[in-house]
Amino acid sequence: MEEESKASEENTSDNASKHSMWVEKYRPKAFADIKGQKDILTKVKAFISQKNMPHLMFAGPAGVGKSTTALVIARELFGEQWRENFLELNASDERGIDVVRTKVKDFARTRAMGNVPFKIIFLDECDALTKEAQQALRRTMENYTQTTRFVLSCNYSSKIIDPIQSRCTVFRFKPLEKEQMFEIFDKIAKEEKIQIDKSGKEALYICSEGDCRKAENILQSCAAVATKITEDEIYSLASVAKPKEVNEFLNLALQNKFIPAREKLLETMLKYGLSGSDIIKQIQKEVWNLQIADPEKVRLVDKCGEIEFRMTEGSDEFLQLEALLAQFTLHAMKK
Ligand SMILES: Nc1ncnc2c1ncn2[C@@H]1O[C@H](COP(=O)(O)OP(=O)(O)OP(=O)(O)O)[C@@H](O)[C@H]1O
Ligand SMILES: [Mg+2]
Structure with missing residues (x-):
């Protein structure tokens, strides 16, 4: 050190x-x-x-x-x-x-x-x-x-x-706030002569969750590939799915379109190389952005916790993820 x-x-x-x-x-x-x-x-x-x-x-x-x-x-x-x-x-x-x-x-x-x-x-x-x-x-x-x-x-x-x-x-110590992280990104971008726009910075913030070391490491890896850094590159390097994509398959499930939702979920996991527990954490975060009533959000977040626990206990990932998606679809059918 x-x-x-x-x-x-x-x-x-x-x-x-x-x-x-x-x-x-x-x-x-x-x-x-x-x-x-x-x-x-x-x-x-x-x-x-x-x-x-x-x-x-x-x-x-x-x-x-x-x-x-x-x-x-x-x-x-x-x-x-x-x-x-x-x-x-x-x-x-x-x-x-x-x-x-x-x-x-x-x-x-x-x-x-x-x-x-x-x-x-x-x-x-x-x-x-x-x-x-x-x-x-x-x-x-x-x-x-x-x-x-x-x-x-x-x-x-x-x-x-x-x-x-x-x-x-x-x-x-607390995780850094978005504005504080952005200041750090801007400084590095200037010094290293790389370009990163607002969506890139947002992506970097989402992927690092206030962990500055993680953000700087992702940024450096991206900069090794290109001097203009895009949000896509950040998500793929950080092995984090775009929140938009997670939102997409959750919404499909909420619209009673279970099969397309499942396909999109699998596609997203393959694209970013995500494990079951990686994607669960992202689903859990994205639940709060869905257009459903708050008590329902709470219930689904609770389900995420349960499914994640089952996974860590060694249950089949895909089976559990399907069960979770089914919960979203069941919500749609109740209406
Ligand atoms: N508050 C901050 N302001 C500016 N840069 C920061 C800040 N926190 C972290 N960094 C950046 O992240 C790097 C790692 O931070 P640091 O080593 O202080 O983390 P830590 O809190 O000790 O983490 P760990 O628990 O993993 O040891 C620093 O070298 C610096 O580049
Ligand atoms: Mg330390």
Whole structure:
């Protein structure tokens, strides 16, 4: 990780940057570049201006700026020397908590440089730690409080034991909003000299669901193929069906046209290479856009949940999808 960001900084020559990952190339280096997460940034900035900070816990979905914020904190606090004062570890590393402990020990032995009284240890994917490992981590945190501050990152704070949570100030990161994602897309498009119109940006937003890393990766893959990026390309690269197409077969089913609906469903799945559970998630989202009464939407969404569960339990995908479509058609027949 440390090496990755080092590499992205050094890759400023045109040729090298062409080959670097955009997620690293466009990782914000200052607070001003981090989109959204306003409340969190305000509080974090206050910690930095006081050169004092509690242990922090960043919880939230993937690709919304948790690691980025931790890196920016280090840059702001330590300036040029941030690398010497920032240790990034991955908690889910197969070598386990013992390695974490040894590394922390080595790192925490020396004092921080400059006028900041502590170094920062960033521990990614903490929710992957077992309860026992979390207990060990808790002791490690206590032992080195004099010289270090921990920033823990996880997707679900509920998976972190209470004694750790109570030692940290918990910040909950949110998925980025559409406008914020669009700003990021526009910036990248300008820098990389690619064209992406509004429908393309919409598609990218829908496919990534507020996960910025995912969006940037899809965009980079599309850009490798063409400089003018279309919505079609994005959907096919992201393996996501166009919402319009999902809407089409659902509407066919709602109009009592079961066979054509089934054909269209199969065609869509083949076209985008979707699995049963992929398409169910999209159907579930699209139910809300159908022209039916709200209680019916709720009932159908409930059905989606049930069918998805049956699929994960190993039931035949196509059989289950047909059963789901049948529910839509039954709705039509009731009228
Ligand atoms: N709030 C944001 N503003 C601008 N860019 C962002 C933001 N969040 C994410 N990104 C972009 O997405 C990339 C990945 O973000 P980051 O590593 O911070 O995700 P994360 O929240 O740590 O996710 P994970 O839980 O998967 O580790 C960044 O390099 C950056 O390009
Ligand atoms: Mg991260």
